[in-house]
Amino acid sequence: MQNLKDFKASKLAKIFNQFFMVSMWVLGIITVFFVLLLLFLILKDGLPYVTWDFVIGLPSEIDAGGGIGPMLLNSFYVTILSLLVSIPISLGAGIYLAEYAPDNKLTSTIRVCVEGLSSVPSIVFGLIGIALFVEYFQIGLTIIGASLSLAMLNLPLLTRVSEESIRAVPHSYREGSYALGATKLQTIFKVVIPVAMRGLITGLSLVAGRAFGESAVIILAGGVNASAEMWDFSLFSPGGTLAVHLWYVQSEAIVPDAKEIAHKSAAVLLFVVLAINLLFRIPLWWMERKMK
Amino acid sequence: MKKITIVMLAVAMFLSIFAIGAQARTVSGSITINGSSALLPLMLQAKKEFTARNPRVKMAVSGTSSISGPQSVRRGVAQIGTCDWDASTNVPGFKKFDGLVANKVAAIPFATIVNSANPVNNLTQQQLIDIYTGKITNWSQVGGNDAPIVVVNRAFGSGTRVNYTAKALNGATIIRSGANYKEASSSGVMATTVRTTPNAIGYIDLVYVTSGMKALSFNGVAPTVANVINKSYPIWGYGYMMTKGQPTGATKAFIDFVQGKTFQNGAVKKMKFIPIGAIK
Amino acid sequence: MQQTNSTASKMSGRHWRLMFSDQVFKWFCLFSAIVLCVVLFSIVFFMGKTGVLTFEFVKVTEYFFSLNWNPGFDETATYGAGIFFIGTILLTLLTLIISVPISVGIAVFLAEIAPTRLKETVRPILDLLVGIPSVIYGFLGLTILVPFVAKVFGTQLGDGLLAAALVLSLMVLPTIGRISDDSIEAVPQKYREAAYAMGCTKLQTIFFVVLPAARRGIVSAIILGMTRALGETMAVVMVIGNVPQLAESLVQPTSVLTSNIVMQIMAVPFESTWNYALFFMGFSLLVVALLLIVFVRIINNRSEVQ
Numbered sequence: 001m002q003n004l005k006d007f008k009a010s011k012l013a014k015i016f017n018q019f020f021m022v023s024m025w026v027l028g029i030i031t032v033f034f035v036l037l038l039l040f041l042i043l044k045d046g047l048p049y050v051t052w053d054f055v056i057g058l059p060s061e062i063d064a065g066g067g068i069g070p071m072l073l074n075s076f077y078v079t080i081l082s083l084l085v086s087i088p089i090s091l092g093a094g095i096y097l098a099e100y101a102p103d104n105k106l107t108s109t110i111r112v113c114v115e116g117l118s119s120v121p122s123i124v125f126g127l128i129g130i131a132l133f134v135e136y137f138q139i140g141l142t143i144i145g146a147s148l149s150l151a152m153l154n155l156p157l158l159t160r161v162s163e164e165s166i167r168a169v170p171h172s173y174r175e176g177s178y179a180l181g182a183t184k185l186q187t188i189f190k191v192v193i194p195v196a197m198r199g200l201i202t203g204l205s206l207v208a209g210r211a212f213g214e215s216a217v218i219i220l221a222g223g224v225n226a227s228a229e230m231w232d233f234s235l236f237s238p239g240g241t242l243a244v245h246l247w248y249v250q251s252e253a254i255v256p257d258a259k260e261i262a263h264k265s266a267a268v269l270l271f272v273v274l275a276i277n278l279l280f281r282i283p284l285w286w287m288e289r290k291m292k
Numbered sequence: 293m294k295k296i297t298i299v300m301l302a303v304a305m306f307l308s309i310f311a312i313g314a315q316a317r318t319v320s321g322s323i324t325i326n327g328s329s330a331l332l333p334l335m336l337q338a339k340k341e342f343t344a345r346n347p348r349v350k351m352a353v354s355g356t357s358s359i360s361g362p363q364s365v366r367r368g369v370a371q372i373g374t375c376d377w378d379a380s381t382n383v384p385g386f387k388k389f390d391g392l393v394a395n396k397v398a399a400i401p402f403a404t405i406v407n408s409a410n411p412v413n414n415l416t417q418q419q420l421i422d423i424y425t426g427k428i429t430n431w432s433q434v435g436g437n438d439a440p441i442v443v444v445n446r447a448f449g450s451g452t453r454v455n456y457t458a459k460a461l462n463g464a465t466i467i468r469s470g471a472n473y474k475e476a477s478s479s480g481v482m483a484t485t486v487r488t489t490p491n492a493i494g495y496i497d498l499v500y501v502t503s504g505m506k507a508l509s510f511n512g513v514a515p516t517v518a519n520v521i522n523k524s525y526p527i528w529g530y531g532y533m534m535t536k537g538q539p540t541g542a543t544k545a546f547i548d549f550v551q552g553k554t555f556q557n558g559a560v561k562k563m564k565f566i567p568i569g570a571i572k
Numbered sequence: 573m574q575q576t577n578s579t580a581s582k583m584s585g586r587h588w589r590l591m592f593s594d595q596v597f598k599w600f601c602l603f604s605a606i607v608l609c610v611v612l613f614s615i616v617f618f619m620g621k622t623g624v625l626t627f628e629f630v631k632v633t634e635y636f637f638s639l640n641w642n643p644g645f646d647e648t649a650t651y652g653a654g655i656f657f658i659g660t661i662l663l664t665l666l667t668l669i670i671s672v673p674i675s676v677g678i679a680v681f682l683a684e685i686a687p688t689r690l691k692e693t694v695r696p697i698l699d700l701l702v703g704i705p706s707v708i709y710g711f712l713g714l715t716i717l718v719p720f721v722a723k724v725f726g727t728q729l730g731d732g733l734l735a736a737a738l739v740l741s742l743m744v745l746p747t748i749g750r751i752s753d754d755s756i757e758a759v760p761q762k763y764r765e766a767a768y769a770m771g772c773t774k775l776q777t778i779f780f781v782v783l784p785a786a787r788r789g790i791v792s793a794i795i796l797g798m799t800r801a802l803g804e805t806m807a808v809v810m811v812i813g814n815v816p817q818l819a820e821s822l823v824q825p826t827s828v829l830t831s832n833i834v835m836q837i838m839a840v841p842f843e844s845t846w847n848y849a850l851f852f853m854g855f856s857l858l859v860v861a862l863l864l865i866v867f868v869r870i871i872n873n874r875s876e877v878q
Contacts, residue, residue, distance in 0.1 A: 014773060020775040021685065216805035216830075243707045
């Protein structure tokens, strides 16, 4: 009797198990399929219609046929400026945490700060941007305001990837370098950073991709407009980027071809974000081949 | 002695004329315009025509809602803030902005709009008030299909809303919530919503009435420029360019251009706005 | 030690220079690390300072519990932000209800079931999902999801909590999924072997052994997903409908903290109660996010101790 019960229970358990395995497979496959479908949908409706005129053209508010030139330029410009500001600080902080930090209160405070900063909602950086650049410095909604606000957003993630990739360098490398009489500074720059480069660049591409697509910070600190002309590198031009333009065109714009422009902008935005993830790795491959 | 004075005066006059001429020819600088989305099309057209004549002036024009116009000027973000009411005075719901100067642009006719599939063509003022205060909730009550009415309102700060509430709804308080109620943050959102929502009703300035929507008559009077000028269609208001103090330099040149005959009789008329002096 | 002595005896200008630059660099690194703390503290301080000004004009109870958000520049203005707080709480809960089972399921699939080659394909795809800008999610939501929701529910408008929660679920899926995946993967193999040895099926092993062992990691994954859902702005703005009213159903236009801030902040003067009230909404989000992070830290520390 007892045996039969056990047998039944295990039979039931087996059926459950089978059912569970099948549903997990279905879930996994559906998710992958869904993600690929989304990417395909975005690119399909836009990318085939993107022309060079659209990519570097000026936007239009009333007539059809506007481009995204100044916005796309702003996206790159703002992303690069924000990285220029945040890379030295984050790398310094990452090196400190990985190489110097003693196990004390200060270090754990710094760690809490990095984690805390990474949890700050992006809109808060936007609000700080308004308060700082629009209200306090009175420079309005500009490239520089957008870049600096975005730099604050980049800091924690960039610090974390720096720390992790530097920490991942095996200790024996450093010891070898010290044995040769190198100072700590020389060791860090000549041995640790080159070895950690792969991790650093992967992390950087992650941050750059996120900065490129960020919209909440830019809308508040950079505005929805870009410069009225192409190739305007003034730091005080309006700081609207492509991500913001996508929102603007989709919901606010009155041009008759708003829908097409939105589709094309979304495709270009996604394409560039994906490309950033790949492009950053090219010098890496090149370097690795050179090392071999 | 007299002769010398006259000669000097003549020289001075000549120089000053020359100086003014030179100044007019070499206007340069940058102007940012922000504010009313109702005036946006006109401002963009003005920018196009003005920068063609003054290539050294750089202009950026954008529009969300009227309140952001005087706001941006006060913050120093923009030199010109467009607003559908005179922001240097108190209007219902808004305090005046101290230190700002109002420069008239044109009169803006506003229209009640519905989706183009809607069979209704005319609403009386009372029907409109009842719809916007939530007393009428189905199109069949005003001679349309049996379908719920989706009320689309502009968000607070909209000049179109200020003018429309005052002139079409007689100052009635619009409903603020409900399953079939939506607020649009700009004229663009309003247009998109009405175009994509079959049973929506909204309001917008006349120039924005394009494909996918249609303008309703008000008390049997069609919203046309002619009906505004002959005073049979009452839903309109003046648009203003707000500046910090009296305008100077490129900003002044631009405002002079917009208020000038060429532009008032050209683009203003062509785009279904009404020239400043036309309504007596 | 010996090395230091021998170099110290040959004290040269070059040596001093090296020592000096070594120190300068160390100080630079420490300074950078401190900059991060200063940034965080100034943000918290400034947001708090500006936000608290609200309560010079508005009663605390009115701000948090009143549902009457009717700001303006005359005496009739009311600042009941309750709608937005309730909206944010509802939206976050709904998002978690939808996304947690799916994300943890994906994590289990990746860590326990999928063959290695499939794992190596799916993980980068999920990571890719993290990198997609939030406006693109919002754009998809607005163009595909909102009309779909309106059709399914037979309503006039499709914007609302449901559409926003679905978009957010997709956005937090990779966050929760990948972190849970890592923590499930980290459960020692011997646990599973012991369970199998006792005759457990895979399902039983996963539910009674692996998931409990990985629960701290999964909980921190869910909290991190939650902070993302709380703070997400643009994707939500595009599908929530932006009407300051309490949602009576899942498909009624409404507002949450982030969407309301972004829709109204540009239209208000900096020195106004309205603006302070919006800043306090940002400050509230900030405080909640920081508390959640502290919570995650406590969980992780405890699991380290054990």
